Amino acid sequence: MISILVYVKSMKSKGTNRSLQEPTGTIRNLQEPSGTNRNHQEPTGTIRNQQEPKITNRSLQEPTGTYRNQQEPTRTNKSLRGTNGNHQEPTGTYKNPQEPTGSYRNLQEPSGTNMSVKESTGTNRSLQELTGTNRNRQEPTGTNRSLQEPTGTKRNQQEPTETNRNLQEPTGTHRNQQEPTGTNRNLQEPSGIYRNPQEPTGTHRNPQEPTGAYRNQQEPTGTIRNLQEPTGANR
Structure with a gap:
């Protein structure tokens, strides 16, 4: 009789027995059937309540980051x-x-x-933007464009080519009578790739030779411009 009571007590004290009141460890009660214990209102992985279904949801009052409210669309x-x-x-x-x-x-x-x-700032150009690639009438250098030149590398009717030069632009790749040196060309520069009216041979052109990239006063087309062609990329 004593041995039976001892056996019954030993069976009750074993760790595999679970009661409904034993929720610790991996033990689950009737209301907690799944792995990481969830209540009825929080069934998903990272626990959320009914009022907060998603972490990345933003309200209309939260316009920052990549989220926008109705007043800040893009x-x-x-x-x-x-x-x-x-x-x-x-x-x-x-x-x-x-x-x-x-x-x-x-x-x-x-x-x-x-x-x-x-x-006037950045890549935008106004009359007050004389520097860099900005274009206005007061900007004689580089690839500056006038108010009549609204599109990319396009030129107005008076300026068909990109390298047009006027008398007011003596520096850089621009040409006038006062700029005989470097890549600048005038009537006094007969040597090399420079052309004057007295140099008819080779790639050089005289007044009787209107073809080629260089032109005389009667030949306004091409990259070089005569005195009658004051317009160009510069204004």
Whole structure:
């Protein structure tokens, strides 16, 4: 009799027996059937309540990062004032809904590298932008373009070619009568690849030789321009 009681007590004390009141370790009660214990309101992996279904969801009051509220639809919106966005969003590449295209454009400047008067910064060009690749009438150097030249490398009717030079642009690749040295050409520079009216041979051209890349005063076309051709990339 004593041995039976001892056997029954030993069976009750073994670790494999679980009661409904034993929730610790890997033990599960009736309300907790799955691996990492979940309640009825939190069934998924990283536990969420009913009011927060996703971690990456943002409200209308959270416009930062890659999320936008109804008032901030896109980061690339630009306003009519060039690189600055609207009055509340002046930085970086912000665009307004009225300016959807390419490098910053206003409504009047839809094509290529066109620059408006209000767009003086960055790649935008205005009358106040004399430096770099900016174009205006006061910008005689390099590849500067005039107000009549709104598109990329395109030129206006008076300026058919990219290397047109006028009398006011003596430096660099520009040519006038006062610039005989380097790549500049004038009537007094007959040697090498330079051409004057007295040099008819080879690749050099005289007034009777209008063909080739170089032209005399009667030949306004080509990369070199005569005194009657003051217009060019510079204005």
